[in-house]
Amino acid sequence: MTQDAVFRTLGTLFRQVRSAQFTETFESLVIDLFQPQSVIVLVFENRRRPLLVSQWIPDAELQNVFERSYFDHGYFLDPYYELATSDLPDGTYKLRDIAPDRFFRCEYYRRYYRQTRMIDEIGCLERMDGHRVAHLSVGRNEGSAKFKRKDLSLLSALSQVLMPLIIEYCNYSIDSGSIKQPERSQRVLSEQLFYTKLSGRKRITLRESEIASLIVQGHSTSAIGLILEISPQTVKVHRRNIYRKLNISSQTELYTQFLT
Amino acid sequence: MTQDAVFRTLGTLFRQVRSAQFTETFESLVIDLFQPQSVIVLVFENRRRPLLVSQWIPDAELQNVFERSYFDHGYFLDPYYELATSDLPDGTYKLRDIAPDRFFRCEYYRRYYRQTRMIDEIGCLERMDGHRVAHLSVGRNEGSAKFKRKDLSLLSALSQVLMPLIIEYCNYSIDSGSIKQPERSQRVLSEQLFYTKLSGRKRITLRESEIASLIVQGHSTSAIGLILEISPQTVKVHRRNIYRKLNISSQTELYTQFLT
DNA sequence: TTAAAAATACCCCCCGGGGGGTATAAAATT
DNA sequence: AATTTTATACCCCCCGGGGGGTATTTTTAA
Numbered sequence: 180m181t182q183d184a185v186f187r188t189l190g191t192l193f194r195q196v197r198s199a200q201f202t203e204t205f206e207s208l209v210i211d212l213f214q215p216q217s218v219i220v221l222v223f224e225n226r227r228r229p230l231l232v233s234q235w236i237p238d239a240e241l242q243n244v245f246e247r248s249y250f251d252h253g254y255f256l257d258p259y260y261e262l263a264t265s266d267l268p269d270g271t272y273k274l275r276d277i278a279p280d281r282f283f284r285c286e287y288y289r290r291y292y293r294q295t296r297m298i299d300e301i302g303c304l305e306r307m308d309g310h311r312v313a314h315l316s317v318g319r320n321e322g323s324a325k326f327k328r329k330d331l332s333l334l335s336a337l338s339q340v341l342m343p344l345i346i347e348y349c350n351y352s353i354d355s356g357s358i359k360q361p362e363r364s365q366r367v368l369s370e371q372l373f374y375t376k377l378s379g380r381k382r383i384t385l386r387e388s389e390i391a392s393l394i395v396q397g398h399s400t401s402a403i404g405l406i407l408e409i410s411p412q413t414v415k416v417h418r419r420n421i422y423r424k425l426n427i428s429s430q431t432e433l434y435t436q437f438l439t
Numbered sequence: 440m441t442q443d444a445v446f447r448t449l450g451t452l453f454r455q456v457r458s459a460q461f462t463e464t465f466e467s468l469v470i471d472l473f474q475p476q477s478v479i480v481l482v483f484e485n486r487r488r489p490l491l492v493s494q495w496i497p498d499a500e501l502q503n504v505f506e507r508s509y510f511d512h513g514y515f516l517d518p519y520y521e522l523a524t525s526d527l528p529d530g531t532y533k534l535r536d537i538a539p540d541r542f543f544r545c546e547y548y549r550r551y552y553r554q555t556r557m558i559d560e561i562g563c564l565e566r567m568d569g570h571r572v573a574h575l576s577v578g579r580n581e582g583s584a585k586f587k588r589k590d591l592s593l594l595s596a597l598s599q600v601l602m603p604l605i606i607e608y609c610n611y612s613i614d615s616g617s618i619k620q621p622e623r624s625q626r627v628l629s630e631q632l633f634y635t636k637l638s639g640r641k642r643i644t645l646r647e648s649e650i651a652s653l654i655v656q657g658h659s660t661s662a663i664g665l666i667l668e669i670s671p672q673t674v675k676v677h678r679r680n681i682y683r684k685l686n687i688s689s690q691t692e693l694y695t696q697f698l699t
Numbered sequence: 700t701t702a703a704a705a706a707t708a709c710c711c712c713c714c715g716g717g718g719g720g721t722a723t724a725a726a727a728t729t
Numbered sequence: 730a731a732t733t734t735t736a737t738a739c740c741c742c743c744c745g746g747g748g749g750g751t752a753t754t755t756t757t758a759a
Contacts, residue, residue: 399745418747428747
């Protein structure tokens with residue numbers, strides 16, 4: 180795609196920002212530039228289920244996985260969601276940069292993320308207003324190459340104009356009520372905090388729930404230590420206490436408890 | 440249920456052995472005696488998809504999981520299937536006795552088995568003829584207690600008469616063509632041997648495929664050493680070679696390779 | 700105010716996975 | 730006959746999870 184065509188498309192996008200054609204134009208732009216297997220736009224709201232603004236997932240099975248799981252609980256452990264609900268600098272991130280150190284070994288990855296067959300993901304985050312964050316996710320599946328540094332810098336540059344456009348479109352479509360809010364299914368994790376979630380069973384302390392949350396997200400003991408600025412030893416103790424209180428003996432079980 | 444009633448039911452079963460009522464009668468017997476959440480009868484044939492003779496799984500969601508996954512690939516790593524396709528002594532087994540040492544941590548357990556929500560299982564195996572093995576599985580779900588030693592000995596005793604009856608019924612219903620053969624879906628593992636499966640990618644040796652198979656089933660390095668009667672060290676070397684040849688770096692990935 | 704609970708930090712141990720070597724004998728290929 | 734591959738076995742290392750302690754300070758509750 181020529182530089183020229185990119186700018187022309189941006190122009191079109193600008194004109195279409197309040198029309199239904201917007202998503203299609205913008206998706207084809209991203210597809211052209213990045214050859215992804217998925218392009219998804221979400222709006223994150225703190226501790227709420229994300230809004231699905233648009234999705235392009237040609238593989239029907241994977242779309243199915245996404246729709247079935249992401250809005251139930253998948254989003255909750257999505258590193259981008261995590262980033263969005265903390266105070267982040269807006270920007271473009273590679274999944275591998277923002278994911279917890281043991282992300283690719285954690286239960287979330289094993290049980291949900293890998294099912295999407297996505298092997299690499301780059302995404303933009305941009306705050307819409309006080310509590311909403313727009314998120315553009317561009318994914319590559321098994322069989323494709325990972326994103327190169329060039330891809331990241333291109334998306335990063337492009338996002339300077341793309342994200343404002345997307346935000347404008349989001350606001351428009353939210354106002355006009357045309358956003359499809361995915362159904363939630365029976366097994367809900369959703370808005371519940373870890374604390375509420377887990378302390379219901381047996382009083383675990385707030386601090387413990389904090390650590391439990393990080394464990395499930397795929398952070399190692401030492402990573403948690405770094406994050407909370409306490410010694411890994413302390414984290415280990417908390418970990419033990421959590422297991423003891425919940426009467427479990429592995430982080431796998433912790434994940435299960437959390438989801439049920 | 441009184442001793443008397445048990446014998447009476449056995450009599451009924453005997454009379455119904457060539458009728459469609461058989462399964463219902465026999466299921467209600469098992470349900471009465473063991474308070475399970477699932478009762479399934481399968482016929483294993485070496486390296487073939489099992490035949491579903493009867494199933495009683497009141498929970499619709501779990502039935503769904505079972506039907507969707509078991510006949511695709513779930514059976515392939517089912518410890519009972521494994522036992523059936525080796526030369527076994529007929530008999531009644533607790534899952535926990537026959538499962539690989541790391542079964543409850545292996546990918547199969549995490550991805551498939553746990554989804555069935557089954558927390559305990561006892562099952563009978565009985566050879567029908569040269570290549571077929573009848574299998575009765577009795578399962579308890581989350582929320583129920585595990586099976587006690589008493590349950591095992593009761594089923595073990597009962598199976599002396601129950602399995603011959605079941606086999607008779609199986610033969611009858613196979614002959615009369617009334618067995619529902621579950622559909623296979625897109626993602627098939629099925630009859631393929633590990634060897635064929637994995638060597639397609641990059642020649643791994645037969646021995647290596649043997650070890651890969653055991654790894655995926657959830658056997659630890661040392662357990663594999665015991666099984667194959669070689670040193671765990673040797674297993675480690677094979678393991679490394681497998682990973683190198685397949686260009687992966689964990690048994691999780693091995694499982695993925697195997698399924699795709 | 701005093702006792703209990705929570706958060707912090709350190710010690711020890713074992714286990715298993717993953718990655719790096721080396722070596723030797725048998726089997727298969729050339 | 731000579732070379733390569735395969736199977737065997739041992740060595741070393743590091744890492745992280747899980748389980749067992751103990752101790753100190755701070756916070757919370759009684």
